[in-house]
Amino acid sequence: MLEISSLRAGYGALEVLRGIDLSISAGEIVAVLGSNGAGKTTLNANISGLYRLFGGSIRFEGEEISKHTPERIVAAGVIHVPEGRRVFPNLTVRENLELGAYRRARARRSANLDRVVATFPRLSERFDQKAGTLSGGEQQMLAIGRGLMAEPRLLILDEPSLGLSPLLVEEMFELIRRLNDDGLSVLLVEQNVVQSLEIADRAYVLENGAIAMQGAAEALIEDEGLRRSYLGLA
Structure with missing residues (x-):
């Protein structure tokens, strides 16, 4: 459904994303995990057409969308719920x-x-x-x-659990699971590693603008390097 190849992107002369390869198949929840400043929001902004790539490709359902306007990307069914809610x-x-x-x-x-x-x-x-x-x-x-x-054909959720109480975080992740059970494809961009991996099919870990780790969610949650770096577990 979504295929990102060799994506380089940033702001002005600053390159934030350095050669990102990422894909989402129909019906999947794919998590993109990483700390603040890793490049997660920059990734979302480029998928949504808010900025122009430095290089690489973004294809949605086989069509190159990296030069499309945000309006045209929305019309194709890529819907981005930004960090911070941004309600009117x-x-x-x-x-x-x-x-x-x-x-x-x-x-x-x-x-x-x-x-x-x-x-x-x-x-x-x-x-x-x-x-x-x-x-x-x-x-x-x-x-x-x-x-x-x-x-949406693909729903991009940017830090949906940010600022919520633990109980509401549980409700939010359960909602995402239900939406996916109804057939919605979801790109979940989060710092909440454990709960994201519990509902995702696959995940990518973003560090300093590059993919540091990727694979099936159930395998990543057991990865010793991930557990030490993000979960504080030995």
Whole structure:
């Protein structure tokens, strides 16, 4: 579904990503793990067309998208839920959700709104409330719900557990698992190593702009180097 080859990218003259090779097949959850500054958000921004590559290729369902506008990438079904939620604080919950269908799936907005509310019943209780007054967990639900309004073929989640309480983190990862069980392909970009590997099919570990480790999630969670570097375990 998504194939990234020899990706080099950055900002101005600064090269952040140095030769990334990564792929996602339909129906997979693929985790990209790494600490702050490893290049995870830069990777997402380039997949979404927010920046131009220095070199390499990004193909979605066989089509080169690295020179497409963000609008065209969204229209193809690549939906990015950014780090920090980025809801429109002065708009209501309903208005935020409806904006999710602005570029894609507008004709099915009403049906998709019903589907999102079924996934996040708490949002239906807040429909007329300003998004900026929601709790952090509710804003994360809203951000993901807004992404689902566009009927994603690939959903990119950037640090969805960031800033949430342990209980809400558990709920968030269970939600991602359920969405995947319904057939949604997910690129999960996270610092939360253990819970990401518990739900992912495969994972890549990003260090200093390069892939340091990759493989099946169940194998990586047992890897001694990963356990020492990221989990603090001997």
